[in-house]
Amino acid sequence: MELIRKYFPHLTEDQISKFEKLEELYKDWNLKINVVSRKDIDELYLRHVVHSLGISKVQEFRPGSKILDVGTGGGFPGIPLAIMFPESTFHLVDSIGKKIKVVDEVSEGLGLENVTSFNHRVEEISGNYDFIVSRAVAIMPTFVRWVKGKIAKESLHERKNGILYLKGGDLSEELKDYRTAEIFELSTFFEEEFFDTKKVVYLPMKYRG
Numbered sequence: 001m002e003l004i005r006k007y008f009p010h011l012t013e014d015q016i017s018k019f020e021k022l023e024e025l026y027k028d029w030n031l032k033i034n035v036v037s038r039k040d041i042d043e044l045y046l047r048h049v050v051h052s053l054g055i056s057k058v059q060e061f062r063p064g065s066k067i068l069d070v071g072t073g074g075g076f077p078g079i080p081l082a083i084m085f086p087e088s089t090f091h092l093v094d095s096i097g098k099k100i101k102v103v104d105e106v107s108e109g110l111g112l113e114n115v116t117s118f119n120h121r122v123e124e125i126s127g128n129y130d131f132i133v134s135r136a137v138a139i140m141p142t143f144v145r146w147v148k149g150k151i152a153k154e155s156l157h158e159r160k161n162g163i164l165y166l167k168g169g170d171l172s173e174e175l176k177d178y179r180t181a182e183i184f185e186l187s188t189f190f191e192e193e194f195f196d197t198k199k200v201v202y203l204p205m206k207y208r209g
């Protein structure tokens, strides 16, 4: 929790208490099914919560915005972002039912009214989202194919609607066909070594015509 207080000093008491409770809920769930690896659960705030919130350092979601988290697994980055932006709506999708069950239980346990989850492959759902967020699901060309019809044309934000993807390492090959992609180094915002190679890739939506 010190990391949350250190990097996000302006949270409300309600947000702080949700972030505190989140650890308890994930630790309980991890005894039943392995939603977070054993190693990572001890560093839940660093590896999952603060990492997810890296997206909020790049883009503040305005009230009323709609966000889709693709391949959310146990709820990352969607759940931490939903706590951070209570006036935005988050749809969390994953193709594995037992992961969605954990997402449902955690969001209910935290009283998150702005989270809805779907047990589907993302290719099967439709929607009109301001931003699509994700971590560790697919390479960019596949991901773009899955989500490009799901991004709203009207934007509530100054930055164009599009994809905000948490990635690591050298992305030059993977992003070579995406000239409009912007890469934000998370080490700019967070000093822990874990973030040295971590980035947020922002890919604005391209509109035809």
Ligand SMILES: C[S@@+](CC[C@H](N)C(=O)[O-])C[C@H]1O[C@@H](n2cnc3c(N)ncnc32)[C@H](O)[C@@H]1O
Pocket: 070, 071, 072, 073, 074, 075, 076, 077, 093, 094, 095, 096, 099, 120, 121, 122, 123, 134, 135, 136, 137
């Ligand atoms: C490596 S896990 C990452 C989970 C989470 N985003 C995180 O970073 O902790 C990848 C997740 O993507 C989901 N997934 C893969 N392809 C998908 C698709 N086409 N539609 C929905 N979910 C998908 C998998 O079921 C799995 O839970």
